[in-house]
Amino acid sequence: MTLVSGPTGAGKTTLLRNALRTWRAAHPGGWPGAVLLGQNPATQLVADTVEEEVAFALVAAQVPQAEVARRTARALAVFGLADLARTRTEALSMGWKCRTLLAALHALEAEALFLDEPYAQLDADGQTRLDAAIEDWLARGCAVTVSADRTPETIAGLSAFRRHDVHPETGLRPEPGLAGAFCDTWAREAPPLPGPAAVELRSFAAGHEGAGPVLRDIDLALPTGTITLVSGANGSGKSTLLRAVAGDLPVGSGRRQLFGRTDAGLAPATALVLQDPELHLTGRSVRGEIAAASVLRQGGAEICLRVFGLADFAERAALTLSHGQKQALVLACAMATSPRLLLLDEAFCGLDADALEGILGTLREIVRSTGLTVLAVTHDPGADILNFADAHLRLAGGASCRGVALPPGRRPGAAACCSGARRLSS
Numbered sequence: 001m002t003l004v005s006g007p008t009g010a011g012k013t014t015l016l017r018n019a020l021r022t023w024r025a026a027h028p029g030g031w032p033g034a035v036l037l038g039q040n041p042a043t044q045l046v047a048d049t050v051e052e053e054v055a056f057a058l059v060a061a062q063v064p065q066a067e068v069a070r071r072t073a074r075a076l077a078v079f080g081l082a083d084l085a086r087t088r089t090e091a092l093s094m095g096w097k098c099r100t101l102l103a104a105l106h107a108l109e110a111e112a113l114f115l116d117e118p119y120a121q122l123d124a125d126g127q128t129r130l131d132a133a134i135e136d137w138l139a140r141g142c143a144v145t146v147s148a149d150r151t152p153e154t155i156a157g158l159s160a161f162r163r164h165d166v167h168p169e170t171g172l173r174p175e176p177g178l179a180g181a182f183c184d185t186w187a188r189e190a191p192p193l194p195g196p197a198a199v200e201l202r203s204f205a206a207g208h209e210g211a212g213p214v215l216r217d218i219d220l221a222l223p224t225g226t227i228t229l230v231s232g233a234n235g236s237g238k239s240t241l242l243r244a245v246a247g248d249l250p251v252g253s254g255r256r257q258l259f260g261r262t263d264a265g266l267a268p269a270t271a272l273v274l275q276d277p278e279l280h281l282t283g284r285s286v287r288g289e290i291a292a293a294s295v296l297r298q299g300g301a302e303i304c305l306r307v308f309g310l311a312d313f314a315e316r317a318a319l320t321l322s323h324g325q326k327q328a329l330v331l332a333c334a335m336a337t338s339p340r341l342l343l344l345d346e347a348f349c350g351l352d353a354d355a356l357e358g359i360l361g362t363l364r365e366i367v368r369s370t371g372l373t374v375l376a377v378t379h380d381p382g383a384d385i386l387n388f389a390d391a392h393l394r395l396a397g398g399a400s401c402r403g404v405a406l407p408p409g410r411r412p413g414a415a416a417c418c419s420g421a422r423r424l425s426s
Contacts, residue, residue, distance in 0.1 A: 004147040006166035007352040008324030012147040016114045023112050034112035039323040041097035042276045051085040054104045075107040079129050094275045095121050095234025106133055112143040120349045123233045123379040149352035172328055174309035174358030182307050183369035185300035186338055198224045198341055198373035204254035206244035214240040225371040231381040232395035238377035242343045246272045270341040271334035277326035287314040294336035307362055308332040324350030344376035360388040
């Protein structure tokens, strides 16, 4: 096994793609040969259900039906998907989509696998299952190459792997020192601050049309000018929570109030950053994407470009960036709209430690200076993200949240309550 590590945008994906071409040139004509799993699971699914996705390549290759059934059942079990076999892939969370694709690779029994940031989308259980699968692949003689911006904690426990560091001096270069200048621009362009409560959900239930509620009995209160982190396992309802707060999903029952308003539909002065950054991009250059989104005064878009570390990539086509660079760009575009409420759905996946530290510090400075309210969700609340937040809540299967104590030093009043969780404050 080989681990390819390096900062965001260092060329890890390019290296894996070149390695795949080299392997196929050296081993022509074999099936299934070598396979590459890309960073974005949403763009790689082809079948309607989880079971059909896992079996798809085997059926296409006319593998005997009994063998297809055996391999599919085993792969579903390995990645904890047996109970979701008949679930439509479009309804899966990003983490479960990643598990589904990994299960399809497991069923394929390829000779070489190239996995681009596979750990980034997985919760703790998913990461442990991937470790076990890698051990199995290696035992079968499969060559495995994995990329990561840093060594995942679980992968370090594997018996042995080679490590190749790619251009450690490259990557995103956020400029947190410019946050003050950006805030000056923001203060002149942003609408007046709303009342003390940015978000209030009471006895709230929401879900997708034509299906039962994903969220039930949610009580949530976010004071203006605070950062709240919601964590939970893959599929626990985190993305549904953000979309419901934004007004992008119908309210099943209860009350949703934003900035004192209970209007249905999309929330005013709100920026929602989705898990898949490509859904936000329009085909412009990096500079063009920010300029198109910006409502800042002249020069504000350029400051935004620099503060999020994108100056070196300003003239590149946005869709050619790495996944982590796209995440940083979408964050920059969201902030250029001068939102009063920022909703972040796994928005930090793919960012290396240095880029993450710089961007989190920038966001916190903007919150302090502008009164921006942030609600962020993640399956992997590391120490750096925990330190970023004023309050941390855990979502358990869409039914409840509970408060989690944070490090000292938070501002008084930076708190959130969900389903009876205790208030959190310093």
